[in-house]
Amino acid sequence: MAWLGSACLFAGLLTALYAAAASLWGARSGEWRWVASGRRAIFALAGLLAVAFAVLEAAYLRSDFSFALVAQNSSEATPAFYKLTAMWSSQEGSLLLWVFLLSLYASTVLLLVRRRLREIVPYAQAVLAVVAAFFLGLVVFAEPPFATLASPPADGNGLQPLLRHPAMMIHPPMLYLGYVGFSVPFAFAIGALASRRTGADWIQATRRFSLAAWSFLGFGIMLGALWSYTELGWGGYWAWDPVENAALMPWLVGTAFIHSVMIQEKRGMLRVWNVSLIIGTFVLSLLGTFLVRSGILDSIHAFGASTLGGPFLAFIVAVLAGSAALVVSRLGDLRSQARLDSLLSREAVFLANNLVLVGLCFVVFWGTFFPLISEAIGGEEASVGPPWFSRYTTPLALVLVALTGIGPVFAWRRATWASLRRALVPPLALTAVALAVMLALTPAAESVPSLVMFSLVAFVLGVVAQEYWRGVRARRVMAGEPWPVALVALVGRNRRRYGGYIVHAGIALALLGVAASSAFVEQRDARLVPGQSTTVGDYTITYREPIARVLDDRSGTGAPLTLGARLEVEKDGERFVVEPSRNYYGASRPDPQAPLRSFFDGEATSEVDVRWGLLRDFWIAAVPDLQTLEEPIREGDERFASLGSDVGGLLVAALAERFANTASPVTVRALVSPMVAWIWIGGLVAVLGAVIALWPAGRRPLGGVYAARVGRELREFARA
């Protein structure tokens, strides 16, 4: 069936090119039927790509190793869940996913605006089609996902072991839903510029897409952090790795965008800034995909590196140059309709928030590309590490959290000192109480930046709680409803505002976890033999015995061998057992002369054991010392090499038994990380808030009675 997938991609490429041409012709000639035809071509593209996607997924599920991609990163033994998600572990598959998601996004938005934005839509449609055509060009000519093998192997290589983690398999689609989602507001911004309809129509039409893309990208970043924390075995969740940074940059600029567009919607201001932000966000999204795919920077994502750097770079430059030229040519149409009334206004706070977010993005960009910059200037590659990033991002993050709290208490246009005093006193009082409690009961004062962050988080949560309380109280006065009904009605009728407040609370909680775990983590690395103990924080860790399992990986990754340690942990008289381990997957092409040696030269992953807690996590990883197996490995290779792979499984089982029955040493890394759980909780709270904010309103979002009353009043007002 590979031929069907390839045919769908080629037909899809021609369809995308037609969509772009028909849409542009419709825009130029004013003949709407050509635009409608172009729109249908986008729908057809989604259909073609759905078939291609299904063909490849079916090949993975059937373990059809005549597909080169399936043979490359799946196997008979790969668990079904990982077979389903293995597609995006490869470059070809992830490019197909990118363009498939783009076709779905494009079809959805074009369906929703089919009777609106008559001038903007044709150009937006053309932009979406051109982006799709670029990615289709890559999968048709450079990285075909449906390449076949003349002699299919009996079994495939299996999925890259590091990726056999539930978070990692959901993480790429989430990131791509984010990256790709930003192409919708980008396309409509270009459409608005091209058609000179630079009002807020394009923003309102794509608001939910922007917010959805931002939420998916943020959720994807969080899943990546969770993967790093539980899979990579170093104990952290963020390493300022180039590919992590590549996802963070569009998220930061996207955050600025979803705030600043509100100023354009309300006041008609910041038009140049807003189109520049969405162009920046989209270009950074392309850059994110490019960084994973180019291999130009060393990364933990090295498994994704390839040679697509050239086309990507050319496309990014073309998008950037074309967009910039369009903005410059439309400066006259982008003049603001209003001026900033007062520095005591929400507009002013949003502007400050935008500057901080863009500043953060610049810091991350500079640190990420510093190796390339230093090489270009001085001829030597130099890189900056986490301390460099922390030095600059920490103060900016503190200012950002402060603005997150301050923003909601300001009114649009102009706030009065009296209203600000009323609004700020309760959260500031809560902040003071929280500060006093932290100073009295915790060691928070040992890290001043963390103490400031904790205080600001208390302030943000206080503001959010107060906003809800004041809103519900106002609703009760207006409608006389009981508290729960008033709360539901308040959120339901002002989803964007109150969903946004929940997002603020979620981000604050996540940053609470980041600050606490960064400043107060305790770590111990120790080499232990059975019976020995070590300590980390208040925990005493005693190595009881080595463990070995054959084809019994508890994480369900299908690892043939697991070696680890059973350790007893004691704290304040309470005891529990942990079993960190390491999975060994064997070499994809074992050396027939040394099957055992090459088995251990293959991929291996850490399976950490974490005791999650709201106040602290106990985290432990173990690396078995294979010295005790050196002799049996050498003997086994000498005696059984001639028997080939038939006895390989038995030999590995024998080695496992040997490991478990000798006093095999292990090297453990144990961490006590305070409040890490709040990163994940905060992330989920933020996602919940985003879902509320973008949940579509009903047909009459204002409520029939209210709309009728406003309408009647407005008509009476007009007659007066």
Place this chain on the structure above:
Amino acid sequence: MEYGLAVIVLLAVVAFFVTGPLRSAEREERAEQQLREELEAAKEAKYREIREAELDRRTGKLSEDDWRRIDRELRGEAIAILKRLDELG
């Protein structure tokens, strides 16, 4: 062979589908209907702004004077939209 045939069949199906609007007797979607829907969307957005300003007043963020000024401006803009809707009939 299979590939070439599949490309031809797929392109034929796609071509039939996408040229529907070009073959249609109704050669132009009604611009008036589109304008009406855009104005309805603008009206909804303006009403929402009016209501948000009212919520700001009730939650103490806007003074009575500021709210009256903003509300008057917003209602004026809403009236302009309603007039355009009325003109469409």
